[in-house]
Amino acid sequence: MMISSHCSFGLPGWVEPFLEDWQEPLSTISVRMRLAIALAQENIHQKTGGPFGAVVVNEQTGELVAAGVNLVTTSGLSVAHAEIVALSLAQTALGEWNLSHAGPLQLVTTCEPCAMCFGAVPWSGVKSLICGARKKDAESAGFDEGDKPDQWVRSLQRRGIVVQCSVLRAEAAAVLALYREDGGAIYNADHGQHKD
Amino acid sequence: MMISSHCSFGLPGWVEPFLEDWQEPLSTISVRMRLAIALAQENIHQKTGGPFGAVVVNEQTGELVAAGVNLVTTSGLSVAHAEIVALSLAQTALGEWNLSHAGPLQLVTTCEPCAMCFGAVPWSGVKSLICGARKKDAESAGFDEGDKPDQWVRSLQRRGIVVQCSVLRAEAAAVLALYREDGGAIYNADHGQHKD
Numbered sequence: 001m002m003i004s005s006h007c008s009f010g011l012p013g014w015v016e017p018f019l020e021d022w023q024e025p026l027s028t029i030s031v032r033m034r035l036a037i038a039l040a041q042e043n044i045h046q047k048t049g050g051p052f053g054a055v056v057v058n059e060q061t062g063e064l065v066a067a068g069v070n071l072v073t074t075s076g077l078s079v080a081h082a083e084i085v086a087l088s089l090a091q092t093a094l095g096e097w098n099l100s101h102a103g104p105l106q107l108v109t110t111c112e113p114c115a116m117c118f119g120a121v122p123w124s125g126v127k128s129l130i131c132g133a134r135k136k137d138a139e140s141a142g143f144d145e146g147d148k149p150d151q152w153v154r155s156l157q158r159r160g161i162v163v164q165c166s167v168l169r170a171e172a173a174a175v176l177a178l179y180r181e182d183g184g185a186i187y188n189a190d191h192g193q194h195k196d
Numbered sequence: 197m198m199i200s201s202h203c204s205f206g207l208p209g210w211v212e213p214f215l216e217d218w219q220e221p222l223s224t225i226s227v228r229m230r231l232a233i234a235l236a237q238e239n240i241h242q243k244t245g246g247p248f249g250a251v252v253v254n255e256q257t258g259e260l261v262a263a264g265v266n267l268v269t270t271s272g273l274s275v276a277h278a279e280i281v282a283l284s285l286a287q288t289a290l291g292e293w294n295l296s297h298a299g300p301l302q303l304v305t306t307c308e309p310c311a312m313c314f315g316a317v318p319w320s321g322v323k324s325l326i327c328g329a330r331k332k333d334a335e336s337a338g339f340d341e342g343d344k345p346d347q348w349v350r351s352l353q354r355r356g357i358v359v360q361c362s363v364l365r366a367e368a369a370a371v372l373a374l375y376r377e378d379g380g381a382i383y384n385a386d387h388g389q390h391k392d
Contacts, residue, residue: 116315
């Protein structure tokens with residue numbers, strides 16, 4: 001095996017026109033979540049990854065800063081969960097890792113973060129986290145979510161991050177269920193199953 | 197802000213010749229850890245990121261599969277911790293996210309993983325995790341490590357991943373202390389401090 005020194009990933013080609021077609025201003029948490037859910041749904045339809053979507057928006061102005069979908073199977077990177085993709089693309093747009101320098105930014109994700117994405121949130125500089133489906137919804141669809149601390153919401157709040165869960169939960173969970181019914185790949189690393 | 201659709205990071209130019217100069221076969225855990233520590237030390241010296249290094253090796257043959265150093269400040273990506281860099285470069289080399297397909301691979305890191313990197317380990321397909329310094333050593337150097345579940349080692353073991361901590365701990369912790377004495381940047385996102 002050759003040592004690699006460079007790593008990259010990109011959004012599938014359908015995402016940019018999809019965002020251009022989105023008409024509704026991202027002025028409320030519900031609209032932002034509906035966009036994230038629509039991205040997750042289209043990601044299933046286009047077969048470009050797992051059933052998870054996320055957006056980074058300015059929580060005050062509703063400006064869209066970045067969008068992400070799960071790209072694990074298509075990018076070949078296990079970190080390419082929707083949240084990590086959206087945060088990394090927001091940082092790429094900003095040109096630095098600390099998103100707090102770009103205003104009060106919000107990560108809106110179709111599912112409660114897995115153990116990895118939970119840990120990634122405070123390092124990114126976002127000010128709030130909005131989640132749709134719950135851990136048990138993802139587990140019902142066959143995904144392993146990893147183990148977060150029991151007090152994970154409080155852990156984020158202690159770092160100044162506002163957290164709101166179960167926003168449009170039923171709609172977000174329905175996308176996970178659809179993926180399972182469609183026989184979508186549950187990518188896992190032998191030992192247990194794997195998600196987002 | 198323009199929406200970005202592509203994200204990438206690369207190892208600094210010094211890493212490849214540094215690895216070529218490394219003579220000792222990676223036949224034991226101690227030698228692997230010494231290489232990871234040497235990478236962390238050189239990352240400080242070259243001012244290319246934080247004081248953390250990691251390697252991915254075949255645990256049976258000692259073949260080097262990937263190397264990583266902390267690149268948060270230089271890549272502008274908060275996820276670019278040494279462990280994530282090494283795992284992602286190993287997956288890039290293999291051409292797929294599931295490292296278990298490339299033999300029994302081992303992640304050797306100079307510090308116990310932060311909350312994010314802990315969560316990332318099971319999704320990668322590695323079979324074992326070897327850590328040098330402990331969480332409190334990184335905290336003493338000023339880094340926030342995030343909150344892992346109390347039973348984080350057991351959480352990995354339940355997923356079939358062997359964990360060994362405190363390998364060359366004193367040497368690994370000394371690199372963290374050196375970074376602090378040198379006045380190295382503690383990159384943090386306003387709310388608390390940030391690591392690896």
